[in-house]
Amino acid sequence: MAKGKITLQMLSEMMANNSGRSKSSVEAFVRVFFTTLKDALQTDNIVKIKGFGTFKLVVVSARESVNVNNGERVNIAGYNKITFTPDKTLKDRINRPFANFDTMVLEDDDVRLIEGTPSDRSEMAVEEPVTVEEPASVKPEETLATPAPAALADFSEAKEELPQAEEKSEEPATVAEEESPSAVESELPKDQQSPADDEPELAEPKAEPAQLDSEPAKAVTAESAEAKFKRGKRNGAIIAVLLVALLAVAAFLLIPRLTGGEEQKETEANKVAVQDSIAKAAAMQAEQDSVAQLRLEADKYEQVDDGDYVIVGVQARRKVRGGLTLQRMCRRIYGTDEYVPYVLKLNNMKSPSEAWAGRIISFPKLEKKDRLYGNNH
Amino acid sequence: MNNKEFIADVAGKVAVAPSQCQKMVNELADTLASALELDNEVVVAGLGNFETKQKKERIMVNPSTGKKMLVPPKIVINFKMSSTYKNKIN
Numbered sequence: 001m002a003k004g005k006i007t008l009q010m011l012s013e014m015m016a017n018n019s020g021r022s023k024s025s026v027e028a029f030v031r032v033f034f035t036t037l038k039d040a041l042q043t044d045n046i047v048k049i050k051g052f053g054t055f056k057l058v059v060v061s062a063r064e065s066v067n068v069n070n071g072e073r074v075n076i077a078g079y080n081k082i083t084f085t086p087d088k089t090l091k092d093r094i095n096r097p098f099a100n101f102d103t104m105v106l107e108d109d110d111v112r113l114i115e116g117t118p119s120d121r122s123e124m125a126v127e128e129p130v131t132v133e134e135p136a137s138v139k140p141e142e143t144l145a146t147p148a149p150a151a152l153a154d155f156s157e158a159k160e161e162l163p164q165a166e167e168k169s170e171e172p173a174t175v176a177e178e179e180s181p182s183a184v185e186s187e188l189p190k191d192q193q194s195p196a197d198d199e200p201e202l203a204e205p206k207a208e209p210a211q212l213d214s215e216p217a218k219a220v221t222a223e224s225a226e227a228k229f230k231r232g233k234r235n236g237a238i239i240a241v242l243l244v245a246l247l248a249v250a251a252f253l254l255i256p257r258l259t260g261g262e263e264q265k266e267t268e269a270n271k272v273a274v275q276d277s278i279a280k281a282a283a284m285q286a287e288q289d290s291v292a293q294l295r296l297e298a299d300k301y302e303q304v305d306d307g308d309y310v311i312v313g314v315q316a317r318r319k320v321r322g323g324l325t326l327q328r329m330c331r332r333i334y335g336t337d338e339y340v341p342y343v344l345k346l347n348n349m350k351s352p353s354e355a356w357a358g359r360i361i362s363f364p365k366l367e368k369k370d371r372l373y374g375n376n377h
Numbered sequence: 378m379n380n381k382e383f384i385a386d387v388a389g390k391v392a393v394a395p396s397q398c399q400k401m402v403n404e405l406a407d408t409l410a411s412a413l414e415l416d417n418e419v420v421v422a423g424l425g426n427f428e429t430k431q432k433k434e435r436i437m438v439n440p441s442t443g444k445k446m447l448v449p450p451k452i453v454i455n456f457k458m459s460s461t462y463k464n465k466i467n
Contacts, residue, residue, distance in 0.1 A: 003428060004417040011419060015408040019401075025391070029401055032390045034421050040378045040386070042466075050380040051403040055456075057466070080466045082425065084456035093410040094429060094452050101449030106436065113436065113445065229431060232416075 002240060041082065053086040064335035071368065073335060295372050304345050310372055311342055313365040320359050326352035333363050342366060413454060425458040
């Protein structure tokens with residue numbers, strides 16, 4: 001799904017068109033807006049803009065994590081980041097296609113709790129509003145729902161022909177902002193003029209106002225909102241695949257050009273290779289020394305039979321405070337509660353429930369069994 | 378920095394009244410929303426970009442009642458810092 005990139009200049013143009021202000025004043029304003037925002041974030045850590053949202057500078061602390069390939073503990077450094085939470089008006093505006101959806105309670109015997117994962121069943125969102133909705137609330141929703149399918153039709157249509165759609169789709173989009181039933185009628189003829197004329201989605205916005213009179217709005221809206229979003233994305237995906245195919249052909253043509261430069265690089269590679277092998281030999285020796293040392297240490301402790309790790313010492317000792325579980329203590333020390341069996345073994349405990357308040361638990365230092373004893377142990 | 382200070386700051390630099398400035402901010406937010414609705418990314422050079430993401434529906438447990446609830450799908454705005462800005466503040 002290729003997303004069009006809108007620059008500040010394009011945004012200023014759109015804003016000037018929408019507001020009727022002069023392009024130059026709008027451009028200056030937009031530029032100043034974001035420069036002030038940037039500066040403000042450096043002096044204060046939070047900038048709140050009414051009608052827009054809140055920008056916050058957040059400090060993310062360093063954390064211990066596990067390298068997925070070899071299970072070793074790695075450290076992810078701390079860093080600063082900017083978070084943006086949109087204002088209520090902006091949030092609601094963006095979420096318009098799903099405006100009528102509400103969270104609902106699921107009874108224990110609900111079908112959705114048994115079958116598969118929620119993501120597979122997002123189409124099923126269609127059914128729930130029909131059953132839960134009260135008759136009184138249908139009418140106000142009907143008027144709100146009508147701009148939504150039209151808006152989402154523009155959502156996916158515009159994706160397909162971006163350069164053209166840039167101008168034309170602005171019209172139906174701005175019209176969609178008027179949330180009144182009359183807007184729907186005027187919108188439909190405009191839809192006919194827009195580039196994606198032969199889209200099947202076009203049939204639906206026309207059919208829906210007729211259906212809406214007889215059925216509750218939510219069900220149809222939901223189906224079209226979700227399905228159209230997905231269909232639009234699917235079509236975008238097809239275009240992406242075609243582009244990738246074109247790129248592959250281009251790359252294939254460029255390969256002969258690249259192989260010419262290899263002779264130069266070979267002699268340099270030789271020098272680097274010699275240096276590398278010296279370094280490697282030194283590293284291997286150092287590793288063998290430490291492995292021998294660790295094996296001696298490991299022999300002092302009783303080991304877990306089928307474990308991947310070997311206990312080679314004591315890393316920490318902690319007193320259990322009220323309410324703490326062994327799992328939580330492990331997570332604090334190791335970053336994971338995978339090593340609980342080793343803790344139990346080291347402290348001669350049969351189960352984590354033996355970790356009563358006030359007891360002092362020793363937390364073992366662990367090494368991978370493969371490292372100390374090779375692949376066959 | 379709160380809203381009043383920010384608007385006053387921008388208004389001063391562009392030589393407009395603060396009330397006009399707030400109106401323009403609202404218009405800017407509106408334009409941003411229009412651009413995002415058409416599934417575009419709005420790029421602010423040197424800061425980052427705004428884009429929309431669709432969230433699927435999911436089952437959650439209400440911590441106060443303990444009941445299972447279905448959270449509906451929704452579309453949200455996401456802001457991602459650019460790498461230049463990332464390096465600047467780190």
